[in-house]
Amino acid sequence: MDEQTTNQDTGLLTVTTNMFTAPAKAFEVIKDKGAGWFPLILIIIGSALVNTLYFQSVDLSWFIEQSAATAASPAEKEAMISSMSSMGATGYMAFGIGGAVIGIPIVYAITAVLYIIISNIRNDDLTFGQCFNLVAWAGVVKLLSILLAIITISISSNGQIAQHDISGFNLNLLIFQVDNTHPWYSILTQFDLVGIWIAILVGIGYRTWTNASITASTIFGFLPIILYFGISAALI
Structure with a gap:
């Protein structure tokens, strides 16, 4: 393979595209x-x-009315509405942007720590940086959710669409359709098909880097989902 072809194969946009179409090839470069x-x-x-x-x-x-519907009592609902109304749209936008800028790297880092612990147990010798890259690159397929969310927001006629539903991939929207007062609402709206896709990609990346078995790689990829939703379900 000549130098020009190598540069083309390792370009960031090419690796991003390959994550959707040829993930094992992408992970070979990412390692x-x-x-x-x-x-x-x-x-x-x-x-x-x-x-x-x-x-x-x-x-x-x-x-605000939909968010306050989960209140335990009329008094609590009134207090929630009053508190949430004081923020205004600008406050919610700032909170959302801050959550993206701060929250996403933290979630990636925590997940990478979990993976480095598993890697150390299995003696795979992966570094924290490699595990973070594994999480970050697998997560790039969320761009599909983001694109769909932008389209959904743009075509919404009355602005009455739940924030969890704008990407269109969560299990509650696709299958269960329980309302936001249901005890399983939070879990069902957070569990989406893109998350499953990301877990599969992590497993592919792990197998590409370590030659682990398909079973071990699958467990590796899905473990954060199993732990998070398992604990969440147990707390209901």
Whole structure:
């Protein structure tokens, strides 16, 4: 393979495209090249944009009323409505942007720590940087959710769409359709098909880097989902 072809194969945009179409090939490059900052920045910018667009277009009174519907009593509901109304759309946009800028790297780092613990147990010798890159690059497929969310927000006629539903991939929207007062609502709206896709990609990356078995790689990829939703379900 000549130098020009190598440069083409390792370009960031090419690796991003391959993550959707040929993930094992992408992970072969990522193990050596890293560059986890690139998909991280893409997802942060995309998530911040979605939050900005959402709170610019949502019917804020409806949004607050829906959020306060989970209150345990009329008095608590009134207090929630009063508190949430004081923020205004600008406050919610700032909160959403801050959550993207701060929250996403923290979640990636925590997940990478979990993976480095597993790697150490299995003696795979992966570094924290490699595990972070694994998480960040697998997460780049969330760009599909972001694109769909932007389209959904743009075509919404009355601004009355739940924030969890704008990407269109969560299990509650697709299958269960329980209302937001149901005890399983939070879990069902957070569990989406893109998250499953990301777990599969992590497993592919882990197998590509370590030659682990398909079973071990699958467990490796899905373990954060199993732990998070298992604990959440147990707390209901």
